[in-house]
Amino acid sequence: MPRAKEFDPEVALQAAVNLFWRLGYEQTSLELLMQEMKISKQSLYDTFGDKRALYFRAMHHYRKSTNDSLRVVFAADTPVREGLTKIFGSIARETKEQHQRGCLLMSANLSRNVNDAEMTKFLRANQREVERIFAAAFTRARDRGEISADKDPAALARFFVATIQGMRALARLNHDRKELEQISRVALSSLD
Amino acid sequence: MPRAKEFDPEVALQAAVNLFWRLGYEQTSLELLMQEMKISKQSLYDTFGDKRALYFRAMHHYRKSTNDSLRVVFAADTPVREGLTKIFGSIARETKEQHQRGCLLMSANLSRNVNDAEMTKFLRANQREVERIFAAAFTRARDRGEISADKDPAALARFFVATIQGMRALARLNHDRKELEQISRVALSSLD
DNA sequence: AGGATAGTAGACTGCGCGGTCCAGAATGTC
DNA sequence: GACATTCTGGACCGCGCAGTCTACTATCCT
The missing domain is CATH 1.10.10.60 (Homeodomain-like)
Structure with a gap:
């Protein structure tokens, strides 16, 4: 044995x-x-x-854990604005070290060899998964009248996922909570 | 000789x-x-x-050439919405190869060693320069009444710079013009 | 012509790192 | 006690690459 x-x-x-x-x-x-x-x-x-x-x-480990927390934040009964505010807030409040490490999968995307098929496939699958989580939250919000009916949940989802990545790129270079909060406010105004 | x-x-x-x-x-x-x-x-x-x-x-060469084109786009007499639309449009219409290479300085930021002081200094200076170009355009636009007086030019500048970087991260993974146009539309709605 | 410099090709060095292998000790089960 | 398996530590190999050096050639000016 x-x-x-x-x-x-x-x-x-x-x-x-x-x-x-x-x-x-x-x-x-x-x-x-x-x-x-x-x-x-x-x-x-x-x-x-x-x-x-x-x-x-x-x-894989990172993906599971971060997306699970996303699902918690966007739990069915919480208003989508509240969820987004929570996400933006915790990003803005991260420490300098957290801002510098950023997001593992975004770094993987930007440093990967574009011909690495396995890597590309994995990252695309994650991208779709994250977009679906956001889109589902926006769809629920629209059905409940939290956001106007003419908004496109998929478009909003992509926009917020992209904006968060942009904020992470900026935060890696400039650890500044107020700048991130400014950006968050502008981004959230797109829901009005 | x-x-x-x-x-x-x-x-x-x-x-x-x-x-x-x-x-x-x-x-x-x-x-x-x-x-x-x-x-x-x-x-x-x-x-x-x-x-x-x-x-x-x-x-340095890349920085000069890209920021010079930015200044051309935001020439004093063009409406800021037009300038932004032009920028978003040309990003969305890039070829797959262009999307994959992305932005040299954003890649440098994400792959850099955080303790590399010289690199950090250079990238921060560029970040400030780009933000100033955008902010100046928004200030002019506000003075001319193109956007409402309660908008913060610096905040808008940071928001758009971040969003463009987010779009570049996404475009590197997914070469899809329509997705980028969707995001552009949402981003531009923050000016209303 | 001759000297100075710019150019090319390629050998060579040094280094870091991923990956393999081996010796030997520790820990379990029968 | 015997055997199987998991450890640790370190030696070792191979490779790719940045960087240096040498030998030789081409071009320009006086």
């Missing part, structure tokens, strides 16, 4: 997520991964495969 | 810009640079310094 694993793969994976999130794929070395995950190189390869496979595991 | 240079440094630099723009700093090898710039390694180092120095030269 085998000896039981001593480390928790979930904990180790989260450490990998945090590292990739902070440094990006290229800048994250195996040595740093071993340090942060607190496992040896052998265990890393046995459990997660090579660096790229680990990166994908990390992206 | 020295022999005259045979290649045009300006042409070679533009080739370097295009390559960095398409592939990013890391993925651009010296060998590719030599090929595209059509000069030898020796000439490259003599004329532009090392890879990083060339990258900065490329970024």
Whole structure:
């Protein structure tokens, strides 16, 4: 019978997520991964495969957790303006370190090789998923009369997803809560 | 007396810009640079310094040319809505290859090491410059009554700069003119 | 012609890093 | 106790790449 694993793969994976999130794929070395995950190189390869496979595991993990929180924010009974305000507010209130690491999947999109089919497919699927979450919230809001009937939920969804990404790009460069709040206010005015 | 240079440094630099723009700093090898710039390694180092120095030269070149076109679009006598429509329109109509390469300086921001002071300084200066161009256009528009007096030009400027960056992030992943036009329409509605 | 400089081609070096492999210790089950 | 398996640590390999250097050629000016 085998000896039981001593480390928790979930904990180790989260450490990998945090590292990739902070440094990006290229800048994250195996040595740093071993340090942060607190496992040896052998265990890393046995459990997660090579660096790229680990990166994908990390992206899946990140995607699930962030999109789950999105779904919580847009729970069926909360007004969509309230949900958006909450999202914008927590982005604006992030620490400098959080602003600098930004969004793992947006960084992956911008640094990826455009011919990397597997990566592209994954990121597109995530993009669609996020847009659907927002669009569903806007559809509900329209049905309830929170926003006017002539608004297009899909268009609003894409707009807000894009704007949030733009805010993240800016926040990585300029850690400034007030600037982000200004942008949020303008963005929210598109619902009037 | 020295022999005259045979290649045009300006042409070679533009080739370097295009390559960095398409592939990013890391993925651009010296060998590719030599090929595209059509000069030898020796000439490259003599004329532009090392890879990083060339990258900065490329970024400066890119910055000047894109911001100059921005200033043309926002020439004093054109309505701000018209200028914005032109900008959004040309982004939406870009080819797939153009969408994939995106914006050189946005990619630089997202892939940069946050401790790289020189890079950060340069990108922040550019960010301020772009925001000022937009803000000046909104101030003029407000003075002329094109937009209501209670709008904040600086806030609008930041909002549009951020939104354009968000659109570029999306366009790199999804080459889709209609989606970009949808987003543009929503963004422009914030001027009403 | 001759000197100075710009150019090319290519060998060479050094380094960082991903990935593999091996030795040996620790921990479990039968 | 014997065996299987999981660990750790470190040696080792191969590769790609930035950067330097050398040898040689081409062009310009006096």
